[in-house]
Structure formats: C-alpha cells, structure tokens
Amino acid sequence: MQVYVVGGAVRDRLLGRPVADRDWVVVGESAESMLAAGFRPVGRDFPVFLHPETHEEYALARTERKVGRGYHGFTFHAAPDVTLEDDLARRDLTINAMAEDEHGNVTDPFGGRADLAAGVLRHVSPAFAEDPVRILRVARFAARYGFAVAPETMALMRQMVDSGEVDALVPERVWQEVAKGLMEDTPSRMFLVLREAGALARVLPEVDALFGVPQRADYHPEIDTGDHVMRVVDYAAAAKAPLPVRFAALLHDLGKALTPPDVLPRHIGHEARGKAPILALCERLRAPADCRDLALITAQYHTLVHRAGELRPDTLLKLFRDCDALRRPERFAMLLDACLADARGRLGFEACDYPQADWLAAALAVARAVDAGAIARGCAAPQDIPKAVDAARVAALADYKNAHPLPARS
Structure with missing residues (x-):
C-alpha cells in the first residue's frame, strides 16, 4: 500500500509550524482492497476510510470533474490507476499540492516548496476556477501566513467573481471561512484580498461599503472607515480575542456606510444605523447567536463606552441593563474588549490609554x-x-x- 501525507500537514511542517491534523492519500488501491485491509468506510461522495488502529482518515487518490455550479458541483473518480500526481493536480494551491512518504521524501510536482520560500499563493491549474470556496481559502491563507497572491491567481479570482461563480457559495461555507479568517494572526489580509478580487462586495457587501467612507481626522487620523475597521480586527487578533469579539470588531461601524452626506464626516447616529446591516449579514451567513448579539450591542453602545466618564449614575445603570450586563457580565467584558480594539485600531493610537474598560468593569x-x-x-x-x-x-x-x-x- 502506497500511503502519503498530503496538503496542509506537509506545508506546515516545511514552514516549521505545528501540524494539527494529517490528511492521508492512498495510491494503487481500491475500495475492496481497503476493506480487506481492515479499513472502515466513512466517505459518502468519494472513498474515505478510517484506519483500523489510529482511526485517521485515508482517502483513495482521486480526480474530479466539474459538472455543476458551486462547491458541490463535482464528480469524483477513484481507482488504482489514479496516480499521486493526478491527485495533487486537483488541489487548489501549489503549497497545498505536496505529498510526503513514510521516509520523509517530498513529492512536489507544481513548485510548492519554491512558493513557500517566496511567500506566494499560486493556483495549481485552471481547475482552480471551478470551486468558488477557493477564493475564500486563498484570502484566509493570506491572513494566516502573510503571503502575497500571485498576479495570475488574483486575475483568475477576479474572473470567477465576474462570471458569477462566487455567487454559488453557500452561506454555511462562507461563515466557516470568514470565522476561520477572523481567527488568523492578521484577519485584515483576508478581507483586503477579497476586496482586491472583487469578492468582498459579493460575500460581505456591508463591510465592503465602509471603504472610502471618511471620518473625522481628529478622532481617526486614518480617515477611511474601511482602513479603521481593518486595524480594529487586527488589534483584536493581536490581543488573542475570541471569535465573538473579532466579529464585533469587524461589524461595529457598519452604520457609517449609511450616514447621510450632510452629516459626514461626523457620523451622528451611526450606532443605531448599524443594527439593520448587522442583522442582514448575520441572517444571510447564519452566524451564531453569540457572535450576532455581541456585534449588535457593540455597534449600539461602543461610543457610550468610550464616553463612560461623562455618564450619570442612572445612565450607567441603563447601559448595564441595555447590555444585560447584570446577568451576563462575561459578555459585557467582551464588549469592553471590542471597544478597546476600536479605540486602539486608529493610526497613531495603537497603544493609547483606555481606562474606560477597567473603570466600567469595576462599576x-x-x-x-x-x-x-x-x-x-x-x-x-x-x-x-x-x-x-x-x-x-x-x-x-x-x-x-x-x-x-x-x-x-x-
């Protein structure tokens, strides 16, 4: 039996990063021979088996063919004559199209090692365009590794957006990739890559609308609201904040895209205007309730938290009641973390004092x-x-x- 570790495990080992999971590919076998060797079948769409001892998943080498739109529009062919190179050729990026045998020998038919060294995300073949999820994955890998997207890959991603292929993405998969991207070291890279490809306006139009919206220069030297929000999510990531805080950081200023022109750049009332786009985005992506609810109270109350020292005692109590903080102090603590990220997600204010957080927690x-x-x-x-x-x-x-x-x- 010819068995290889493939994909992310090989990539991360070569980068010197921890390897969490291993994907195995088996070459030269059939479903019948796997069953005879004691493996247990678990795959529905293509042959995947559980190892009889380790219970890790082993997939037969396979090829795939596009037969419809979207993530599920593929048919697969797995047979003993499918080679390792055939299997690797169907993968998305060169850095994910490497395999390693039991002796540590790496098979790298598409230059993945060179792209790892150069810090480049490059598609393996034109078949990349057949799966719109790959646009999200490329953007997420950019957030994780800080790699640049190869020009030819970015051009292909733009073509996928223009052709409408990206519109076939299912909400659950978009949420899954966005959530993973938010938990990377530099989440802004994901959203900026999506924006460059034209995909942000299709999957997160509420966030895309923030770019180009001006703010008061005395509070926001970075001026652009989209720039500010990217800084906020990156600060939340640097602080190792949990997903609900990072999601709230991303959505806290959505109301600024709806500010009437005569109010710009002050954005008076943007807190309340943020409710509708947050609800629309969360319903569309089927975001978890804890993420949605924290995003809503952060949008509504972040400016009040910033002005904590000005609040009367009765207004403080109303703030606590409105945020359900008396019953759920742990969620209020996450609100304060999101507000801290908002305060420090500004050009030149990355290390500013923010006593409001500790003061309100004590109050x-x-x-x-x-x-x-x-x-x-x-x-x-x-x-x-x-x-x-x-x-x-x-x-x-x-x-x-x-x-x-x-x-x-x-």
Missing part, C-alpha cells in the same frame, strides 16, 4: 454587589422592589464615581 461589579434580596425583604409592597433596587444601585454607582472619577474622553 458593573459595584452595581452587581448591591444585595437585591435584602432590599426586597425590606419593601412593604412587591411593586416597589424594582424601583428600590435601582435606587440602591444608582446610589452605589454615584459613590463609585465620586471615589473614582474618570476624565471625559479627549
């Missing part, structure tokens, strides 16, 4: 420390309990503000 702890049960027991009428609890929390927040004044945002 929330003060409000939550009020003994609502004791107050309830002291109320003669049940209907008076909510007002009494609120009054106690406002009083506690007033004491906190007096003891720990926070300067107004400069």
